[in-house]
Amino acid sequence: MAPPRRTAGLALLLFLGACGFFQSCAVEVDVKDASNVTCLYAQWMMKFLIKYETNSSDYKNASLDLTSTVTHNGSICGSDTQAALLAVQFGDGHSWSVNFTKNNETYRAEFITFTYNTNDTAVFPDARRQGPVTIVVKDAMHPIQLNNVFVCHHTTSFEAENVTQIFWNVTMQPFVQNGTIGKKESRCSADTPTAAPTVLPTVANVTTASTTVSPAPTTAPTPAENPVTGNYSLKTGNKTCLLATVGLQLNISQNKPLLINIDPKTTHADGTCGNTSATLKLNDGNRTLIDFTFVVNASASVQKFYLKEVNVTLLNHQNGSVILSADNNNFSKWDASLGNSYMCRKEQTLEITEDLQVHTFNLWVQPFLVKENKFSIAEDCSPEVDYFIVPIAVGAALGGLVVLVIMAYFLGHKKHHNAGYEQF
Structure with a gap:
């Protein structure tokens, strides 16, 4: 030939x-x-x-x-x-x-x-x-x-x-x-x-x-532990423009309930950085794609960034077909002043749909104005219990102080009164 x-x-x-x-x-x-x-x-x-x-x-x-x-x-x-x-x-x-x-x-x-x-x-x-x-x-x-x-x-x-x-x-x-x-x-x-x-x-x-039906996706075992925390970053040229540290877990309640931990060892980070919008795209190389989109609220008196959208795509690892694809673009979470980072060590839940949630652990993220490849000052999310403990503690201290003042007043008044009788 x-x-x-x-x-x-x-x-x-x-x-x-x-x-x-x-x-x-x-x-x-x-x-x-x-x-x-x-x-x-x-x-x-x-x-x-x-x-x-x-x-x-x-x-x-x-x-x-x-x-x-x-x-x-x-x-x-x-x-x-x-x-x-x-x-x-x-x-x-x-x-x-x-x-x-x-x-x-x-x-x-x-x-x-x-x-x-x-x-x-x-x-x-x-x-x-x-x-x-x-x-x-x-x-x-x-x-x-x-x-x-x-x-x-x-x-x-x-x-x-x-x-x-x-x-x-x-x-x-x-x-x-x-x-x-x-x-x-x-x-x-x-x-x-x-x-x-x-x-x-x-x-x-x-x-x-x-006429052949694609094989059903293999169900992953339910993880017994929290996900491993991964470190992810994006660069523009040689300069780091986004940093993120987070453990990720998917909670899928569609059909049979299923928890999927994202393994940072097999997860690749990609995305885009901008002045007012940034997207972190995570691909675990097997079955899951997760996109996090951050924006800057320029209308506020103090410019802040926040998480606006999360998109999740779950693939059948045997044939690549899409099992589940969902997004929520109405978030207003993980907000911090522009130039700072956002940190939350406790578990948080992002509700994508009724059948899909993303759980985050040990979160630390800065999508804008990263300097010297390091996180800036962190604005921490305080556990809800702190908001009650602090006022209760302050109130208890003030209450105790009032009681002491009243007791001191009565004791002092009584002593003064007794001293007056002795003079007669």
């Missing part, structure tokens, strides 16, 4: 499963060269979580899935001197692509480019910024042996510029040799050695897959 041509002559796209509200469509792309043989093959599922600014200067979270109409314009087979490109377009002006390079022995993904269009009012009904927004992420994929199929059932995500890209059930091979997809798999490190092998799709397999 001749080397792959630079242009794709024909591509066949097949769609697996239904596109439900919480379930992204699966897509299969088989790019063929001018000789009508496969040069690039991919099957995967993906979705996007996007935080965007509204016309009222608030921030909202949007979920963008592949639609039932996907095109592949711009896909390129690639060659020894040109990168291969897998490109898809979907919805109202959204697109995603990944380019691959190779040497004599291996290939690897280099960059992922995602463009979302805020003119899509169905997804971004009140976006302040109008038009396409492009995000480029350098892929961390390790080199794969040529003619091996890259497979990753496990959920993988990338976070950059208020966008979380989520992928799962990935089967992919660029630079296909002799038009035949490789039979040997190279698994991602997150997949266990015993994970079920991927069956290369055929038309028959597509029909079967469309």
Whole structure:
């Protein structure tokens, strides 16, 4: 077979499963060269979580899935001197692509480019910024042996510029040799050695897959202890712009009650810093995404920051589908003077919905004006009992003082009276 041509002559796209509200469509792309043989093959599922600014200067979270109409314009087979490109377009002006390079022995993904269009009012009904927004992420994929199929059932995500890209059930091979997809798999490190092998799709397999129900999520055991406290930070350039220390626990009462402790050892911090708004995005690398958004109240006589919004997304760690997604953007908690930090050692509860709460432990946070990578003066939340103990103690002391004054008065008056009788 001749080397792959630079242009794709024909591509066949097949769609697996239904596109439900919480379930992204699966897509299969088989790019063929001018000789009508496969040069690039991919099957995967993906979705996007996007935080965007509204016309009222608030921030909202949007979920963008592949639609039932996907095109592949711009896909390129690639060659020894040109990168291969897998490109898809979907919805109202959204697109995603990944380019691959190779040497004599291996290939690897280099960059992922995602463009979302805020003119899509169905997804971004009140976006302040109008038009396409492009995000480029350098892929961390390790080199794969040529003619091996890259497979990753496990959920993988990338976070950059208020966008979380989520992928799962990935089967992919660029630079296909002799038009035949490789039979040997190279698994991602997150997949266990015993994970079920991927069956290369055929038309028959597509029909079967469309009627297969995704496996139920594995229920995590109820934690017996409070969560481990994690230390998180964000930087702008080389300067730290946000600091947070907190232990996090999710309390989910939907269906079967469930407590989930967030493990800081496997949790990655990302987000954005600004003068009046900052967002800390935590991804535990497995099943949970939590976003905390802080804003500055500039209308007050003394400028203060406070927590305004919390967004929680719980994923099925087996296939990446969204089990639960909820947010509350009406908080007014964790407030402190701008330039200071907020501290609360006691347990607090953030009510996201009736079925979802976030418990925090040993909280210390400063989302603005961090200096020298250290927390500034902390404004502590005092336990409610302190508000009663102090007045009671003061009242008791004052009461005792009044009693002593009265007793001293009577004793003194009595002594003076007795002394008067002795004079007569």
